[in-house]
Amino acid sequence: MFGDVVSVSHPAATFTRMKVNAPELARARPGQFLTVRCGSGVMPLLRRPLGVFSTDEGRGEIEMLFKTVGEGTRWLAERRPGDRVDLLGPIGAPFEPPTPPGRAVLVAGGVGVATMYPLAKALLEAGWSVGVLLGAATSAELLCRDELTQMGATVEAATEDGSAGTRGLVTDLLPSRLPGADIVFACGPWGMMATVAEMTSKAGVPCQVSLEQRMACGTGACMGCVVPIRGETGVDYKRVCREGPVFPAETVAWEDVE
Amino acid sequence: MTPDLSVDIGGLAMRTPVMMASGTFGYGEEYEGLTDLSGLGAIVLKGITLTEWRGNRPPRICETPAGMLNAVGLQNVGLPALLSEKLPHLSGTDVPIIINVNGRTVDEYVRLAEALDAVAQVAAIELNASCPNVSHGGMHFGTDPDTLRGLTAAVRARTDKPLIVKLSPNVTDVTATAGAAVAGGADGLSLINSVLGMAVDVEKRRPRLGNITGGLTGPAIKPIAVRMVWQVARAVDVPIVGQGGIMTAQDAVEFLLAGASAVGIGSATFVDPTAALSVTEGIRDYMEVNGFSSIGDLNRVGESW
Numbered sequence: 142m143f144g145d146v147v148s149v150s151h152p153a154a155t156f157t158r159m160k161v162n163a164p165e166l167a168r169a170r171p172g173q174f175l176t177v178r179c180g181s182g183v184m185p186l187l188r189r190p191l192g193v194f195s196t197d198e199g200r201g202e203i204e205m206l207f208k209t210v211g212e213g214t215r216w217l218a219e220r221r222p223g224d225r226v227d228l229l230g231p232i233g234a235p236f237e238p239p240t241p242p243g244r245a246v247l248v249a250g251g252v253g254v255a256t257m258y259p260l261a262k263a264l265l266e267a268g269w270s271v272g273v274l275l276g277a278a279t280s281a282e283l284l285c286r287d288e289l290t291q292m293g294a295t296v297e298a299a300t301e302d303g304s305a306g307t308r309g310l311v312t313d314l315l316p317s318r319l320p321g322a323d324i325v326f327a328c329g330p331w332g333m334m335a336t337v338a339e340m341t342s343k344a345g346v347p348c349q350v351s352l353e354q355r356m357a358c359g360t361g362a363c364m365g366c367v368v369p370i371r372g373e374t375g376v377d378y379k380r381v382c383r384e385g386p387v388f389p390a391e392t393v394a395w396e397d398v399e
Numbered sequence: 400m401t402p403d404l405s406v407d408i409g410g411l412a413m414r415t416p417v418m419m420a421s422g423t424f425g426y427g428e429e430y431e432g433l434t435d436l437s438g439l440g441a442i443v444l445k446g447i448t449l450t451e452w453r454g455n456r457p458p459r460i461c462e463t464p465a466g467m468l469n470a471v472g473l474q475n476v477g478l479p480a481l482l483s484e485k486l487p488h489l490s491g492t493d494v495p496i497i498i499n500v501n502g503r504t505v506d507e508y509v510r511l512a513e514a515l516d517a518v519a520q521v522a523a524i525e526l527n528a529s530c531p532n533v534s535h536g537g538m539h540f541g542t543d544p545d546t547l548r549g550l551t552a553a554v555r556a557r558t559d560k561p562l563i564v565k566l567s568p569n570v571t572d573v574t575a576t577a578g579a580a581v582a583g584g585a586d587g588l589s590l591i592n593s594v595l596g597m598a599v600d601v602e603k604r605r606p607r608l609g610n611i612t613g614g615l616t617g618p619a620i621k622p623i624a625v626r627m628v629w630q631v632a633r634a635v636d637v638p639i640v641g642q643g644g645i646m647t648a649q650d651a652v653e654f655l656l657a658g659a660s661a662v663g664i665g666s667a668t669f670v671d672p673t674a675a676l677s678v679t680e681g682i683r684d685y686m687e688v689n690g691f692s693s694i695g696d697l698n699r700v701g702e703s704w
Contacts, residue, residue, distance in 0.1 A: 183465045183617070183618045183646060185462060186462060186465060186467060186666065187460075187670065188669065188670060355459070355460040356460065357467060357666075357669045358425075358429075358669040359669075360429045360433060361425060362423065362424055362429040362430065362669075363425070363460075363469070364474045365469055369456075369457070378454055378457065398457060
């Protein structure tokens, strides 16, 4: 489906927030994603998977928050209001918060906040108490801090250079938040999520993670975007675009992928 | 005059010459709602094995200039689930369903062919002797002409369904393997499978694919595919399904002029789920504008090159 770009802003040098008119995508639930074709040629060839940052079903609009990491996202970041983009979605299985509402801790590493933000919003609306741990390299890349706070979440931050919040990794903030937590949700680099999985497992707190993988079709057809998931008979390869992107952290064979 | 797009691939009748290439269209169900299945010439389902295969270690995908490498390793549901779940799901479509078969041994291919021969819904069998991403079987069967002739003959003996042999480009002389497949009893040939390739991450200093090597597809391989189709069309007398990097109708017409009776759409579907329908319409337009009444008329152009 095609959508018209409504607005574009750049909250940090390499980050873009883009609002698009795409009614079919506005029903996306937290954790689901879309794919976007970057350009009309064959370089880059493949569609890019991006999280759905926010939705407005009334207006039929969705928003994406993404980091420029290569030629595809660079092309997308250069779109302007009125430009048309080719989107497919919503894709994948959403986060499944348990009932009844309780205390949730959300861990977002880098651009992982794009996935954690809509979940925080949905949890707060459902009556959850939400703590968000934000991690970034520098204060400039620490996004959505004020919005999450205004929304009602308790936000703590860590930056690798110490320019905002605690100096260090976002996972350093997690242990003190685990007592009393009913569930943890995480999205970020593989190593960060592996650490979160280990910490929550030791503390006996359930955890759901949103995983990324190199993707070709985004429809479940090509079996390309798999991650190692433990099943009853050993490790199986499950698709991020179909069975995922959200998986229970304890089922992921973290050591199986670098 | 309205051009006739129908073709016959060794007994397999297709309304249009455009089919979905194996491995890029799943079991068909993945694209319901994203494209109009009834507008397709045929669908080749994801390669099947006797039992479920788990496939290769990720990462399995790596984008390259105008193409992509994959090393999926034939992860599939296996024959029993194909018969009990995947084929029944497609029972409402009248588009021919082709099953791509794979094995570690000749016996495994034979047993698959036997089982599928009994299934009315299976319009044809594509013998995949060219997967570059599995350590046993696959490409090993498709690069040595004598081995390929023996495998084809063994499968031929067990099925009366149209038998299409999918050829590997990873050979010095594709006409030798093509000839061997025909000698073994192939009714048609499909080419090319992916081109063996590799990419290295210089920051992490390791291969980008978990399997180290993979198969290159997409527009980057199209000139190789067109050349091989043209060579094979001159060497054998069975219909050819040309595939490799077709994104547009112009790409498809290149293959048809070079001698392919049908074309397979692969990676293009990842980019645009409706690519095969656009290609079909574009072929029709090309034929109308240029006065071609049948696909055979297009095929005859390349005979004089």
